[in-house]
Amino acid sequence: AQSVAQPEDQVNVAEGNPLTVKCTYSVSGNPYLFWYVQYPNRGLQFLLKYITGDNLVKGSYGFEAEFNKSQTSFHLKKPSALVSDSALYFCAVRVPFSGGYNKLIFGAGTRLAVHP
Amino acid sequence: SAVISQKPSRDICQRGTSLTIQCQVDSQVTMMFWYRQQPGQSLTLIATANQGSEATYESGFVIDKFPISRPNLTFSTLTVSNMSPEDSSIYLCSVPGLAGHEQYFGPGTRLTVT
Numbered sequence: 394a395q396s397v398a399q400p401e402d403q404v405n406v407a408e409g410n411p412l413t414v415k416c417t418y419s420v421s422g423n424p425y426l427f428w429y430v431q432y433p434n435r436g437l438q439f440l441l442k443y444i445t446g447d448n449l450v451k452g453s454y455g456f457e458a459e460f461n462k463s464q465t466s467f468h469l470k471k472p473s474a475l476v477s478d479s480a481l482y483f484c485a486v487r488v489p490f491s492g493g494y495n496k497l498i499f500g501a502g503t504r505l506a507v508h509p
Numbered sequence: 510s511a512v513i514s515q516k517p518s519r520d521i522c523q524r525g526t527s528l529t530i531q532c533q534v535d536s537q538v539t540m541m542f543w544y545r546q547q548p549g550q551s552l553t554l555i556a557t558a559n560q561g562s563e564a565t566y567e568s569g570f571v572i573d574k575f576p577i578s579r580p581n582l583t584f585s586t587l588t589v590s591n592m593s594p595e596d597s598s599i600y601l602c603s604v605p606g607l608a609g610h611e612q613y614f615g616p617g618t619r620l621t622v623t
Contacts, residue, residue, distance in 0.1 A: 427611055436601055437552070437614040439510070444610055483551065487610060496542070497612055499552045 395488040399500035414469040416484030425487035426467040513615035532602035537582035546599040
């Protein structure tokens with residue numbers, strides 16, 4: 394079955410330190426992977442995606458993610474965390490859809506708390 | 510990316526009633542998606558709405574409970590029927606990006622059923 398796992402419910406990091414939010418996936422075929430962020434009382438915002446090519450992809454707000462095929466992982470990273478990065482982060486994978494269009498399956502989410 | 514709006518942004522409803530949520534996109538799109546995010550949970554796809562055809566529902570979701578309309582390429586509605594407290598969730602619509610890979614989401618409708 395196609396799935397995505399975020400093993401950490403919450404990640405705590407001090408402002409200025411590097412952060413990593415973990416994601417592993419299980420899909421058949423080539424994975425299409427995504428990261429989204431949800432700020433309180435707001436919808437989901439698209440951060441970045443991996444489709445093909447370079448394993449390190451860069452996205453919005455200074456975030457990047459590293460695709461690792463052998464470890465089936467797609468961890469989200471940022472070199473220096475900001476307090477304003479505190480939010481809920483979702484990893485997602487695109488899977489083929491019987492209606493002829495692809496749908497997204499989301500992980501459970503990881504709450505990132507950046508402390509001053 | 511497309512600009513997506515939803516109405517209402519939030520509502521408090523009595524059990525047994527129905528609420529219709531509207532989703533408006535500033536550009537024409539073939540597919541629109543409706544998701545539910547229960548409190549403290551991840552997003553779950555309810556259905557995919559293609560203009561001019563019946564919506565396709567995911568396992569666990571039925572048309573009688575969540576009827577969807579898709580009258581044109583920029584608009585869709587989701588109705589939550591005969592509501593119970595278990596329907597208290599954030600409901601989000603989304604549309605595919607230009608490349609067709611990622612999806613872009615509306616701000617959501619926060620529903621509380623008492």
